[in-house]
Amino acid sequence: MxxxxxxxxxxxxxxxxxxxxxxxxxxxxxxxxxxxxxxxxxxxxxxxxxxxxxxxxxxxxxxxxxxxxxxxxxxxxxxxVAQAVEAFPFDAADASRQPYVVFASDEAVLIEILAAAPELDPDADPVARGTGVVYWHPVKGTTVDTPFGRLLSKKTYRESTTNRNLRTLQKIVS
CATH class of the missing domain: 3.30.70.1280 (SP0830-like domains)
Incomplete structure (x- = not known):
């Protein structure tokens, strides 16, 4: 089971x-x-x-x-999910940022997203690859405006990706 x-x-x-x-x-x-x-x-x-x-x-x-x-x-x-929570590579306690984890139905989609990502500012739009996920840590209030946020919102990825806040994931595994 x-x-x-x-x-x-x-x-x-x-x-x-x-x-x-x-x-x-x-x-x-x-x-x-x-x-x-x-x-x-x-x-x-x-x-x-x-x-x-x-x-x-x-x-x-x-x-x-x-x-x-x-x-x-x-x-x-x-x-x-527990592994993704445990491996979050950014400062999850930073109250000025959103600690997101991006999931995809297929590992290849995550690779495609990272390959399609424009040159990202690591201070404004930090992204890191994890096992089966992509971690994203944008400044609060900017998620729809950052280059990575705009990439994730493309219709191409609508059927195969979703992201969750780290705090939600912690509740899922508790």
Whole structure:
């Protein structure tokens, strides 16, 4: 049995509202065990014996059918989330910055994003590669304006990436 984390992309923003109780109910109905949601930003922790590709397809279809939106998730193990939290390379206590971790459905997408990144100012838009993730530590209030932020928001990456604040990830693994 593997403990998984489904990171939903684009819920509870832009008019797409998915209540945590309804989300938890859906995952229970799909036959998963130990289901819990974390915050109201589309994070579901659950256990299953199924393999990742089948799980991702099943969950995305169920989300589309139940909530009527173009649902995409990034599916990672709880252990991978814990590793990403532990390895955060920047000063997570710096209150002037947002400690983000970028996840992708495919490792190749992370490599592509880093290759496509323009010349980044390491003080304004610090980015670092991690195991299966990219770490990003922009100044608060600048995330949509930085070169890396604009790159992440491209439609090309909408279906395969999502980012989470480090504090959210800490709650997921606790």
């Amino acid at each position: 593997t403990t998984w984390v489904a990171l939903l992309r684009g819920v509870n923003v832009n008019g797409i509202t998915v209540r945590s109780a309804d989300l938890r109910d859906l995952f229970d109905q799909l036959g998963f065990t130990d289901v819990r949601t974390v915050l109201a930003s589309g994070n579901v922790v659950f256990s299953s014996t199924a393999a990742a590709p089948a799980l991702k397809t099943k969950i995305e279809k169920a989300l589309r059918d139940r909530f009527g939106y173009d649902a995409w998730i990034v599916l990672v193990t709880r252990a991978a």
